[in-house]
Amino acid sequence: MRAAVRLRGLEKRFARVHALRGIDLDIQEGEFFALLGPNGAGKTTLISILAGLTRASAGSVEIMGFDVTAQYRDARRALGVVPQELVYDPFFTVRETLRLQSGYFGLRRNDDWIDELLANLGLTDKADSYTRLLSGGMKRRVLVAQALVHKPPVIVLDEPTAGVDVELRQSLWSFIRRLNRQGHTIVLTTHYLDEAEMLCERVAMLREGQIVALDRTANLLQAGAERRLLLDLDTPDLPDFLRPRLQGRDGNHYILDLPDSADLEGILAQLRAAGIGIRDLALRQPDLEQVFLKIMHAHR
């Protein structure tokens, strides 16, 4: 498998900001990859460099093996970008917009694919409406359609679900997943970490222009976040054998550290042996948000 996106020593300096500080990253073909980070971490700058909207100060960027500067035509043909901002051309209808975008990529007679995009994104009945008259969510769908109009092997989605209702979010992800299954590489930035956790096989976390974590999502969850056991007991005090695990309280519940779920059986047996009743029990699974906060805190 070759790299769909390859970054080497990528640097970007603006007048007063060092936005990217030596990024090395390979995103493999067919991956569903998340690029996470707080505001100002450099995600959008990185995406802008991939797209040729911003020029790197140093380093190299390749899309499907094509250098984004020296082979910009091939690199741009291989890339579809859904920008973060809700932009549109007020002069054109949805279909006109998609036909024009097809033409820019050297494609004619693209209406079959345009119709399929419109159908998949729930835009068929808006095809002849002016984009400026659509709601925010609908405009976002048009942007997604525009990014896909030339069937790029690599698709970058920069906060695609910001301001989008739940129903569209679900249908959008279902469509993007299908594209991923068909072999498209997906690079996603989002502030909805549950989406990244659910969709992405691998995650890179950026902070102040540097990658501070890069691993498979499952590995990050395994290594980075703690599993918690929440117990509400029928005794006023926590038994001594559980005190080393105590992390805090949440109402009537003790929050206990449970790094290995196999320990649960032993805890329950000890409680039974001590004659302590359990009024309520819950397990809090590790999630990407916890991992994210922990990693960001560690690199503060």
Next chain:
Amino acid sequence: MRIDEQPGMSGFRTLLYKEVLRFWKVLVQTVGAPVLTALLYLLIFSHVLEDHVHVYPGVSYTAFLMPGLIMMSLLQNAFANSSSSLIQSKITGNIVFVLLPPLSYLEFFMAYLLAALIRGFTVGLGVLLVGLFFADIEMRHPFWILVFALASGAVFACMGIIAGIWANQYDNLAAVQNFIIMPLTFLSGVFYSIHSLPPFWQSVSHFNPVFYMIDGFRAGFFGHSDVDPWLSLAVVLPFVFLLGGITLRLLKSGYKLRH
């Protein structure tokens, strides 16, 4: 599913088509309004000056005025087309739609240049057609008419691209239009022959390149001009190359477009 890929010129053709469609969709505003403005100039100036000013023998003042008005409208609208399209795209953010595709800076340049010329020529033609109702207009040297319309339109189209790229807001563009474009066109002999000016202002007029554009263009209609049309062409052509070169350089560098 079949998608025909046309590498080569398709991107350029689409961008040109889009730029033309953009002004064509609002034809009343982009063509009708400037034609009406020119018509008002024609009615007012010809009414006031028809019997008082005779510039060339056998040519009425209204007929004299026509080429100047046509050229002024052509130039202003060539500038307006490229500059307003770019500033709107930059401010609304939809400039990314033409920056993300595999278009070269040369294709970008040619598309904006030609679209501006098409708008300028459409308005110019509109002014000419309306003017035919008010004056007998002959076209003795169509070659000069075409050469000066193309060269001068190209200069103003390039100025529009440069201004559109440079401007950060509509105010910047309005400043260029009001403080550069309008004075250059109004003080170029649209409404008069510079021979009717005092010697000082005649000399000043010779430093205005738009004077040569209009004078050369007018020579194509009447066979008369204030200066030799070849001299006018020798002044105008370097501006075509200079502004074309500056525009291409800006686009290649990505100035204010690709950060």
